[in-house]
Amino acid sequence: MAHTPGFYVFEGLDGSGKSSLTVRVLDLLSSKHVPAICFAEPTRYESGLYLRKFLSGEIELTPEKQIEAFLSDREVSLQKNILPSLSEKKIVLLDRYMYSTAAYQSGENFSAKEILQKNLDRGFPEPELIFYLEIEPEDALARLKGRDTTKDRFETISALKKIKNAYEEILPENTIRLNAKLSPEELPKLVLEKIRY
Numbered sequence: 001m002a003h004t005p006g007f008y009v010f011e012g013l014d015g016s017g018k019s020s021l022t023v024r025v026l027d028l029l030s031s032k033h034v035p036a037i038c039f040a041e042p043t044r045y046e047s048g049l050y051l052r053k054f055l056s057g058e059i060e061l062t063p064e065k066q067i068e069a070f071l072s073d074r075e076v077s078l079q080k081n082i083l084p085s086l087s088e089k090k091i092v093l094l095d096r097y098m099y100s101t102a103a104y105q106s107g108e109n110f111s112a113k114e115i116l117q118k119n120l121d122r123g124f125p126e127p128e129l130i131f132y133l134e135i136e137p138e139d140a141l142a143r144l145k146g147r148d149t150t151k152d153r154f155e156t157i158s159a160l161k162k163i164k165n166a167y168e169e170i171l172p173e174n175t176i177r178l179n180a181k182l183s184p185e186e187l188p189k190l191v192l193e194k195i196r197y
Helices: 018-031 046-055 063-087 098-105 112-121 137-145 157-170 186-194
Strands: 003-012 036-040 091-095 126-134 175-179
Touching: 003 018, 003 063, 003 098, 018 036, 018 091, 018 126, 018 186, 036 063, 046 063, 063 091, 063 098, 063 112, 098 112, 098 157, 112 157, 126 186, 137 157, 175 186
Parallel strands: 003 091, 003 126, 036 091, 126 175
Antiparallel strands: none
């Protein structure tokens, strides 16, 4: 599938700093008067709020229903957020996409590659580039423990190690790897060097 110009995805373990990086890149683009917008998955729509209940441990879902819930929310994300913004010629920055689903939901029932293929089979567009923040699970967990936020079900060292390994199986060739330990000022500049605007 052809890559979609103007569509950039940020991936990494919880605690890698990708959400902060997405916002900083948006600020840099805005300061250059480049039309840009950022979104996150799960969305803030009903389908995404349902997923967030699962992620926080409020509800339980079978592996099949987990993946279906992510696919459904991604449909909403594309139809309501991503595709309209791309049609308006905006650069879209997305915090988590199908690579997160594949890495995080992989396990005994489905491999990361199988989950990624389920997304591709739905015709979900591939981003122009993926920015993957590299961090060791131990460092990611240390960062998470320093936050004053609700812990989610994946914030354990064993889960983070599994997720990191799964990412390595599925990240495509158009992935730009970034050292998550670089400064908050340096990282957005590196991203901007790679974005077409």
